[in-house]
Amino acid sequence: MEHIAKLIRDVPDFPKPGILFKDFTPLLANPQAMAEVYDAMAAPMKALGVQAVLGIESRGFILGTPIADRLGVPFAPVRKPGKLPAKTVSVSYTLEYGEDTLELHEDAIQPGTRVAIVDDLLATGGTLEAACRLAESIGAEVVTCSLLIELSFLKGRERLKGRTVQSLIQY
Ligand code: AMP
Numbered sequence: 001m002e003h004i005a006k007l008i009r010d011v012p013d014f015p016k017p018g019i020l021f022k023d024f025t026p027l028l029a030n031p032q033a034m035a036e037v038y039d040a041m042a043a044p045m046k047a048l049g050v051q052a053v054l055g056i057e058s059r060g061f062i063l064g065t066p067i068a069d070r071l072g073v074p075f076a077p078v079r080k081p082g083k084l085p086a087k088t089v090s091v092s093y094t095l096e097y098g099e100d101t102l103e104l105h106e107d108a109i110q111p112g113t114r115v116a117i118v119d120d121l122l123a124t125g126g127t128l129e130a131a132c133r134l135a136e137s138i139g140a141e142v143v144t145c146s147l148l149i150e151l152s153f154l155k156g157r158e159r160l161k162g163r164t165v166q167s168l169i170q171y
Contacts (some may be wrong), residue, residue: 001040005169007033008149022121022149022171028062029060034042037063037168041146042070044166048143050116052109054078056102056131059120060081063148067118078131089137093130097126102127104134121149122167124158132163 007027014021027033041063041138045053050071055064057079068075081090081101088103109115117131122145132142145160150167 001169004033004037004165008169010139022124022151024059024148034110035067037148038066038070040168041048041166042067045071045116045144045146046118048164049114050143051114052076052116052140054104054115054117054131054135054140056117056119056127057083060118063120064118067116067146074109076104078102078104078134089134091130091134091137093126096124100127100130100132102134104138106138109135109138109140113140114143115140116144116146117142118146120134122149122156122165123154125149125154125159128156128165129159132160 006031009023009026011021011023017041050073052067052074054076055061061077065075077127081103084103084105087106089106090103092099092101115135119128122128128145135142144164144166147167150170152170
């Protein structure tokens with residue numbers, strides 16, 4: 001995965017001072033490397049019998065859709081408030097400063113479906129933990145959470161204790 005990691009660049013002080021942003025647009029510009037990423041993220045999902053992939057807006061869409069395609073299973077978007085047109089369920093979660101909300105169509109999956117939740121990066125785990133609760137609120141069985149990047153020093157896994165978390169690249 002070292003050649004993949006080399007295509008992720010650090011952008012200091014984005015979107016605000018003190019944040020070291022992990023930018024994977026150079027990786028997106030490399031189709032061979034992206035194919036490896038999709039395959040590597042999809043493989044454990046296949047082994048776990050994943051029946052649907054949920055991607056978190058917006059970089060989780062980029063990764064989640066081709067992964068769902070590789071598995072031959074449905075994809076559903078987890079979105080910021082007010083973006084999904086049909087009837088939704090929502091969940092709110094706390095950020096460092098304030099609160100955020102995620103939404104999912106209430107008919108996105110059938111109850112009992114084995115789902116994987118996909119995002120680009122695990123930081124504190126708040127977003128992913130909220131997405132898991134959201135999926136479970138419509139009866140999903142979350143069998144794995146899959147990330148391209150994990151910032152291990154932020155201990156997001158602790159917030160997701162008891163859940164399967166898989167990441168390709170750790171810092
Ligand atoms: P968290 O809820 O703290 O785990 O934050 C995860 C979400 O914030 C993901 O959707 C990431 O895309 C984004 N994020 C947080 N920190 C970074 C970072 N250093 N670089 C890029 N994206 C980040």
